[in-house]
Amino acid sequence: MTDRLTSLMARGAAFLGSETAIICGAMSWVSERHLVAAVSNAGGFGLIAYGAMTPALLDAEIAGTKALTDKPFGVNLITMHPQLFELIDVCRNHDVSHVVLAGGLPPRGSVEAIKANGAKVICFAPALSLAKKLHRSGVDALVIEGMEAGGHIGPVATGVLAQEILPTMALELPVFVAGGIGRGETIAAYLEMGAAGVQLGTRFACAAESIAHPNFKKAFFRASARDAVASVQIDPRLPVIPVRALKNAGTEAFTAKQREVAQLLDEGAVDMGEAQLQIEHYWAGALRRAVIDGDVEGGSVMAGQSVGMVTREEPVAEIIATLMAEARAALDRRAA
Ligand SMILES: Cc1cc2nc3c(=O)[nH]c(=O)nc-3n(C[C@H](O)[C@H](O)[C@H](O)COP(=O)(O)O)c2cc1C
DSSP: OHHHHHHHHHHHHHHHTOOOOEOOOOOOSSHHHHHHHHHHHTTSSSEEOOTOOOOOHHHHHHHHHHHHHHOEEEEEEEEOOOOOHHHHHHHTTTOOSEEEEESOOOOOOHHHHHHHHHHHHEEOOOHHHHHHHHTTTTSSSEEETTTTTTOOOSSOOHHHHHHHHHHHHTTTSOEEEEEEEESHHHHHHHHHTTTTEEEEEEHHTTTTOOOOOOOHHHHHOOGGGGGEEOOOOOTTTSSOOEEEESSSSSHHHHHHHHHHHHHHHHTSSOOOOHHHHHHHHHHHHHHHOOOOOOTTTTTOOOOOOGGGGGOOOOOOOHHHHHHHHHHHHHHHHHHH
């Protein structure tokens, strides 16, 4: 007999080709072959974080992931990458089944190029109007991500986005909810609201299979929700997408970096595009220092507000089993 959780997840799981409708969101430097394969092998859906990879590195990472799992997984690409179409070709060469386009609206032709390869396209919808636009442009599924999430964030809370977007858009295409999810009860709630599934990052970042440095993991285990703060924009002329990370010396260094880039902008030494690129490179480098080198003071320990619910290193399979058991118990209580 199919239980309620299985039937609520059926649409999302069928879309992903996985056992559960739980996606492990792409995390630069963290979501490489080991974590991605572990998630997909455990019945979730892993995503390779493209990060700052060249097409050749992405090619190797996909091949490495395939060597560790025969389950489906996806690739997350950043829309502003100058070699986006080459990266799409790399995905096609490997028959990657799902491509997520993150970091802004997909550039002209990118959705079509991915679909022409037979893959499914998933995009982030930061507002209802954009969700409708993305649906019209042929996107196969949406992720709505609230400001509780780790990494780059929008301004609106997950619960509000879910209420605004799910009632209409979930009728049209699968919608996955992300941001601030740490327990299964919340997964059950979003599924009941019409979500096809969920995407979690923070909860998986320190799994046993994650290659993140022990210092990075320790910082997560010690932190509480209020330690995961959003970066502040200091110059109105320099629009900076906020990043949620654990508060540390690196948070202060980012303020200084913004001042430096704003000055270059003032002096006409860089244009706005270059200024924003410098900021993005700063984040990629700072995240690498924390995740790979273990510099959790000077680097960027990106983490969502659910970090307080991450207290120890657990294998991915255990995390997914716990989330599913919590979701199932919540639904059973409602039915009783
Ligand atoms: C350390 C870290 C790095 C991340 N890097 C990326 C990234 O490179 N690209 C991306 O689309 N999202 C990135 N994210 C967001 C996750 O994919 C996911 O959507 C988010 O973590 C979900 O919210 P949660 O943190 O509340 O679970 C990152 C999140 C974390 C915690």
